[in-house]
Amino acid sequence: MNLNPSTNAMHPIFVNLANNNGLYNYTPNTTAGIAPLGPYNCSQCHNPHGDSGYGRLLRGRYETMAYVTYSPNPDSYQACWSCHSTASIINDTTYFSRHNSHIITHQAPCIACHYSPHGVPSTELVRFNPSFVTASLIANSGPTFVDGGNHTGSCTLSCHGADHNNVNY
Numbered sequence: 070m071n072l073n074p075s076t077n078a079m080h081p082i083f084v085n086l087a088n089n090n091g092l093y094n095y096t097p098n099t100t101a102g103i104a105p106l107g108p109y110n111c112s113q114c115h116n117p118h119g120d121s122g123y124g125r126l127l128r129g130r131y132e133t134m135a136y137v138t139y140s141p142n143p144d145s146y147q148a149c150w151s152c153h154s155t156a157s158i159i160n161d162t163t164y165f166s167r168h169n170s171h172i173i174t175h176q177a178p179c180i181a182c183h184y185s186p187h188g189v190p191s192t193e194l195v196r197f198n199p200s201f202v203t204a205s206l207i208a209n210s211g212p213t214f215v216d217g218g219n220h221t222g223s224c225t226l227s228c229h230g231a232d233h234n235n236v237n238y
Contacts, residue, residue, distance in 0.1 A: 129150075205234050
């Protein structure tokens with residue numbers, strides 16, 4: 070595994086591998102009060118002794134298909150909710166007030182916008198999945214996320230049938 074300690078954001082993971090040792094952390098305020106601060110061990114999300122039936126050695130369900138009808142039973146994102154607050158995200162009480170719209174209304178999986186939970190350059194853990202997100206047709210650029218700091222940002226992209234040109238949140 071190649072975790073990059075120079076990234077701005079990642080789940081705070083303690084790694085003890087011959088080629089990659091240390092604690093890779095991020096600013097505590099990036100949890101937005103919806104996840105414990107960590108550090109985490111790989112085994113909190115992954116089963117090191119074999120697949121549990123969810124793929125990628127994950128301990129819980131994590132949908133990666135487009136147009137997922139969200140269901141709390143069985144939970145479509147059990148892997149995420151083991152640390153992140155389901156209620157905070159689904160009820161839009163996080164810094165990003167459009168989780169409900171994306172997950173429930175547009176049926177987008179978490180992986181559409183949070184493509185790499187192990188580390189990305191933005192403090193919001195935003196990295197767009199090219200399988201779901203493309204360049205903005207109007208702006209003829211992107212897909213990009215501009216981190217505005219203090220849990221703000223803007224997106225220029227096309228996804229879920231809509232074009233976003235520097236849409237702020």
